[in-house]
Amino acid sequence: MKPTLRYVTLVALCIIVCLVAVSSANAAEPDRPKRVLMLFSGNKFAPGSALVEKTVEDVLLKGAPAVELYAEYLDANRFPEESHYQLFREYLQAKYAQNPPDVIVAFLIVKFELAGRLPTELFPGIPVVFGALTEEAVPAEGFGDQVTGVIQRGNFPGALELIMKLQPDTQRIVVIGGTAPLDRRYLGRTEEAAGSLSGRVQFDYWTTRPVTELRQAVASLPPRTVIFFTSVFRDVTGKTFLPASVAATLAASSSVPVYVVVDSLIAGGTVGGLVANLEALGRRLGELAQQVLDGTAPAALPIEVRKEGVPMFDWRALKRWGIRENRLPPDSVVRFRPLSMWEQYRWYITGALVIIAVQAVLIVGLLLHRARRRQAEAELRESQEFMELSTSAGELGLWVRDLERGDLWANQRLRSLFGFGQNDVLRFEDVLSRIHPDDRSQVVSLVEHAQENGLPFEADFRVLSNGTERWIAAKGQSVGNAPNGAMRRMGALTDITSRKNAELEAQRHRDQLAHVSRVSMMGQLASTLAHELNQPLGAILRNAEAAELFLQASPPDLQEVRAILADIRKDDQRAGEVIDRMRGLLKRRESQWSELDLNALAEEVADLLRFDADARRVKLTLKLSRSVSRVRGDRVQLQQVLLNLILNAMDAINGCEAEKRAVAVCVRSASADVEVAVSDMGQGILADNLKHLFEPFFTTKPSGMGLGLAISHTIIKVHGGRLWAENNPDGGATFRFTLPMSGERRENTNG
Amino acid sequence: MSEKSTIFIVDDDRSFLTAVTRWFRASGYPVQSFTSASEFLEHYSSDMPGCLIADLRMAGLSGLDLQDALIEADSPMPVIFLTGHGDIPTSVRAMRHGAEDFLTKRASKEELLDAVKRALARDAQAREQRARLRGLRARFDDLTPREREVLAHVLQGKLNKQIAYDLGINERTVKLHRTSFMSKLRVQSVAELTRLVQEADLLQNGQLEL
Numbered sequence: 031m032k033p034t035l036r037y038v039t040l041v042a043l044c045i046i047v048c049l050v051a052v053s054s055a056n057a058a059e060p061d062r063p064k065r066v067l068m069l070f071s072g073n074k075f076a077p078g079s080a081l082v083e084k085t086v087e088d089v090l091l092k093g094a095p096a097v098e099l100y101a102e103y104l105d106a107n108r109f110p111e112e113s114h115y116q117l118f119r120e121y122l123q124a125k126y127a128q129n130p131p132d133v134i135v136a137f138l139i140v141k142f143e144l145a146g147r148l149p150t151e152l153f154p155g156i157p158v159v160f161g162a163l164t165e166e167a168v169p170a171e172g173f174g175d176q177v178t179g180v181i182q183r184g185n186f187p188g189a190l191e192l193i194m195k196l197q198p199d200t201q202r203i204v205v206i207g208g209t210a211p212l213d214r215r216y217l218g219r220t221e222e223a224a225g226s227l228s229g230r231v232q233f234d235y236w237t238t239r240p241v242t243e244l245r246q247a248v249a250s251l252p253p254r255t256v257i258f259f260t261s262v263f264r265d266v267t268g269k270t271f272l273p274a275s276v277a278a279t280l281a282a283s284s285s286v287p288v289y290v291v292v293d294s295l296i297a298g299g300t301v302g303g304l305v306a307n308l309e310a311l312g313r314r315l316g317e318l319a320q321q322v323l324d325g326t327a328p329a330a331l332p333i334e335v336r337k338e339g340v341p342m343f344d345w346r347a348l349k350r351w352g353i354r355e356n357r358l359p360p361d362s363v364v365r366f367r368p369l370s371m372w373e374q375y376r377w378y379i380t381g382a383l384v385i386i387a388v389q390a391v392l393i394v395g396l397l398l399h400r401a402r403r404r405q406a407e408a409e410l411r412e413s414q415e416f417m418e419l420s421t422s423a424g425e426l427g428l429w430v431r432d433l434e435r436g437d438l439w440a441n442q443r444l445r446s447l448f449g450f451g452q453n454d455v456l457r458f459e460d461v462l463s464r465i466h467p468d469d470r471s472q473v474v475s476l477v478e479h480a481q482e483n484g485l486p487f488e489a490d491f492r493v494l495s496n497g498t499e500r501w502i503a504a505k506g507q508s509v510g511n512a513p514n515g516a517m518r519r520m521g522a523l524t525d526i527t528s529r530k531n532a533e534l535e536a537q538r539h540r541d542q543l544a545h546v547s548r549v550s551m552m553g554q555l556a557s558t559l560a561h562e563l564n565q566p567l568g569a570i571l572r573n574a575e576a577a578e579l580f581l582q583a584s585p586p587d588l589q590e591v592r593a594i595l596a597d598i599r600k601d602d603q604r605a606g607e608v609i610d611r612m613r614g615l616l617k618r619r620e621s622q623w624s625e626l627d628l629n630a631l632a633e634e635v636a637d638l639l640r641f642d643a644d645a646r647r648v649k650l651t652l653k654l655s656r657s658v659s660r661v662r663g664d665r666v667q668l669q670q671v672l673l674n675l676i677l678n679a680m681d682a683i684n685g686c687e688a689e690k691r692a693v694a695v696c697v698r699s700a701s702a703d704v705e706v707a708v709s710d711m712g713q714g715i716l717a718d719n720l721k722h723l724f725e726p727f728f729t730t731k732p733s734g735m736g737l738g739l740a741i742s743h744t745i746i747k748v749h750g751g752r753l754w755a756e757n758n759p760d761g762g763a764t765f766r767f768t769l770p771m772s773g774e775r776r777e778n779t780n781g
Numbered sequence: 782m783s784e785k786s787t788i789f790i791v792d793d794d795r796s797f798l799t800a801v802t803r804w805f806r807a808s809g810y811p812v813q814s815f816t817s818a819s820e821f822l823e824h825y826s827s828d829m830p831g832c833l834i835a836d837l838r839m840a841g842l843s844g845l846d847l848q849d850a851l852i853e854a855d856s857p858m859p860v861i862f863l864t865g866h867g868d869i870p871t872s873v874r875a876m877r878h879g880a881e882d883f884l885t886k887r888a889s890k891e892e893l894l895d896a897v898k899r900a901l902a903r904d905a906q907a908r909e910q911r912a913r914l915r916g917l918r919a920r921f922d923d924l925t926p927r928e929r930e931v932l933a934h935v936l937q938g939k940l941n942k943q944i945a946y947d948l949g950i951n952e953r954t955v956k957l958h959r960t961s962f963m964s965k966l967r968v969q970s971v972a973e974l975t976r977l978v979q980e981a982d983l984l985q986n987g988q989l990e991l
């Protein structure tokens with residue numbers, strides 16, 4: 031049987047080992063959290079209790095060993111019966127029998143057994159830390175050496191004194207109190223303290239009114255009155271209250287400030303005053319409990335008594351009653367001061383500022399970056415443009431001038447057009463010198479004007495190089511700044527010789543055509559010409575013949591002959607003038623532009639036509655404007671146009687009766703132009719014909735070529751003006767043409 | 782009013798007027814010059830012998846207007862037109878209205894003189910003719926009304942007997958009248974009488990107009 035025995039022994043050993051392990055675990059429990067049991071004589075909802083519980087908890091939870099907190103409330107104020115206390119005792123016993131606390135922290139207003147007898151009986155050997163808010167003597171000697179604590183008393187004289195200090199004009203203090211034991215104690219203490227102020231202030235004790243009445247009563251208190259709220263746990267009707275609620279209710283409807291004696295009563299609208307500091311009490315209890323938990327014997331911690339009070343106020347109530355902070359005692363605590371914006375939103379504001387700062391930095395960085403980039407882009411663009419110009423500029427001559435240094439860069443094409451060598455050093459003056467002398471001054475003034483005003487310029491001019499003449503079209507403009515900061519101008523030019531030649535050829539054709547038209551018009555004036563010449567010529571002939579006869583007489587009448595010769599000379603001159611006048615019109619010539627006065631031009635044409643007009647029984651009238659600007663143009667061609675229009679007008683009234691045989695010529699200013707109008711009172715122009723009037727070969731005359739108006743239209747167009755026809759409202763037609771003013775105004779002061 | 786024929790010149794071109802007036806004077810003609818047609822008309826009366834030289838185109842009354850005015854005044858002084866320019870329609874019209882000639886101002890002196898001579902001659906002739914006519918017609922002034930009646934019948938070729946019957950008078954009275962007017966008119970025969978009447982241009986539509 032040896033193997034079986036061995037097996038049994040092994041099992042028994044195992045069991046024993048296990049039991050030992052378990053029991054030792056049970057016995058030692060080295061890392062178990064400490065249990066703290068908090069006992070309150072009051073109820074959970076009282077601010078005082080809550081304050082103490084919270085502060086104790088805060089202190090203990092910061093402590094080294096982890097703690098488990100338990101809280102139990104006797105609620106003795108509402109349940110004052112002894113039976114209730116017994117039930118509470120049994121409840122505690124039952125609840126914590128298995129797991130008793132490591133320390134008891136008690137906050138008591140009544141029922142000091144909770145700190146003494148109860149723990150001794152229920153949890154013997156467990157240390158107790160108590161805090162008592164009372165005016166009674168606490169039987170601490172009976173507590174034993176496991177108990178320590180703090181006794182908090184009120185400072186009633188100090189509280190009243192503080193009231194008088196803050197509101198010196200107080201005449202009356204209304205003391206509100208209750209019927210519970212603590213209430214009565216407080217009232218008693220108040221009465222004692224009031225003795226010293228009895229001369230200055232009237233004290234009213236409102237203890238017999240129910241709380242409901244009090245609310246209305248305090249609303250109608252006169253000024254210079256102050257309420258001193260002590261404590262109301264129970265009022266005269268026997269109803270139980272939380273003093274904090276009553277104080278708050280009264281403060282809300284009171285017409286005068288409400289002072290209190292405990293810090294837990296500040297927060298409902300009461301002013302505050304010299305109060306018992308339960309928060310500090312709670313903290314102290316926590317510290318004591320912590321020390322006890324750490325191993326300090328309660329006996330080593332003497333029981334403290336606190337009775338100084340701390341000045342503590344509600345900032346809102348101070349403001350409400352106009353109590354200035356500078357009247358408060360220096361060590362005052364002011365609560366419920368609204369946080370400044372900064373205090374409230376400190377982190378948000380800081381955060382926002384940081385973000386703004388960062389953004390600002392980013393923005394500046396971006397702007398700088400952009401500016402730099404723009405600059406680079408511009409430079410790049412410029413060089414790109416230049417390159418483009420250069421490559422596409424097989425035909426273009428290019429140049430760049432540095433205005434300050436007078437340097438001129440010119441490309442190959444420009445150099446060859448102007449006849450410079452590829453490597454010659456060029457200055458602007460060199461280029462100018464190759465321009466045809468007739469064109470040079472105009473080009474120079476254009477360039478200077480453009481440069482002064484920073485404008486682009488355009489010019490056509492001739493260039494003489496190696497004996498050949500070329501027409502050049504140039505365009506230049508200002509461009510950025512050179513690295514040395516000076517202005518630069520650059521530009522391009524091209525050879526337009528063939529185009530120019532074509533233009534000149536076209537102009538020559540126009541001149542030829544104009545001449546042909548003039549000559550044909552002159553045909554109409556042949557009778558005028560003939561008549562005007564035949565007069566003086568006939569006179570000369572007769573005079574000469576008469577002179578012959580006078581010379582044949584004996585003696586010859588030399589005086590008569592002399593007179594005759596003088597007359598002959600005069601007539602010759604007259605004939606010459608007629609011819610000169612006609613010749614201008616009949617000559618074939620190139621356009622010659624000059625400054626013209628349209629008044630004078632109209633008068634000359636009227637002179638030419640006067641005889642013809644008389645012959646045709648037409649009244650020709652001139653209406654001239656006294657001050658009318660000059661225009662630029664070719665005198666002969668413009669005379670031709672006016673002649674054409676007047677002859678047409680006379681043709682239009684050919685068959686009309688005498689009153690309608692009139693042609694009016696009118697010269698006047700019209701905004702920026704000068705306008706000449708030729709009107710007749712003939713049949714007018716048919717609406718269909720109006721469109722075609724100025725077309726070549728359009729005519730309504732049986733023997734007309736139809737070129738006169740077409741040529742006139744072209745002449746006016748070349749002069750930068752407009753020629754058009756209208757029917758007059760009262761019969762007949764008017765032909766008008768406008769020419770742009772040349773920029774000079776001439777006032778004819780003689781009228 | 783001199784009897785000698787005068788050349789009247791009207792032209793509004795003073796220099797030409799002076800020249801041509803001067804020349805005619807140097808050529809020995811009496812000349813009167815006017816610068817406008819109306820000026821001339823004021824001065825002129827039909828018993829001035831001579832001819833008129835006028836410019837066609839003048840301010841105011843033209844040469845043609847002047848010609849018409851003269852025709853209307855029933856004093857057909859011959860007109861020579863001198864013009865600075867000539868166009869056919871105008872010249873045709875002028876000639877149709879009885880102008881003596883139509884010349885340009887630069888016509889040669891021969892042409893001009895020739896025209897003037899013709900004009901003056903025509904004028905003289907016309908005046909002579911008119912004078913003669915007046916003389917002839919004057920003869921008829923002496924006739925009594927009865928003699929005129931008989932004359933009219935005689936001209937119709939009627940016999941005395943028929944005339945006496947037509948007029949209700951005695952044949953002998955007819956003969957008496959006949960003798961009377963034949964001698965007053967200084968004609969010997971009816972043939973002469975007829976010729977005289979014709980010459981005096983007194984027949985209108987075959988009727989005697991006295």
